[in-house]
Amino acid sequence: MAAQKYQADATGIEVVDDLYKQSMEKIRGLGLQRTARIIHGDISKQDYSPANLLTIYLLPGSNDKIRPLLEKQLKKGTRIVSHDFPFRDWTPEKEITVEDDGEGRSHTLYLYRR
Secondary structure, eight states: OHHHHHOEEEEEEEHHHHHHHHHHHHHHHOTTTTTTTESSSSSGOOTTTOOOEEOOOOOOHHHHHEEEEEEEEEEEEEEEEEESOOOTTOOOOOOEEEESSSSSSEEEEEEEEE
16 A cells, blocks of 8 residues: 555565465556565565564564564664554554544554664
8 A cells, every 4th residue: 555655665575375466466456566565475584674664463472573573673763563463562652543444443553663
């Protein structure tokens, strides 16, 4: 969505084969191959140092596992938005609740800055 709406250089990471293929098809269907890509791989084996914004939608245990890698790699000022599940031991700069996502579900977004 960031690539489509804001022309952001967007990279996603997906380990599940079917979800990876669906994501790639969506990118091609929207003509976003120049600004959006999906890495078919493990989130714990990536280099996040170039990022200035990360959006994360992981369960709490996965947040705990990825946190040390992010703390090591991210440069000062990098923003991290966690969808629905906060990072333990990090204090969010901002917390936003979306009461209805258009499909009857509510969500909480947590903004952190390294």
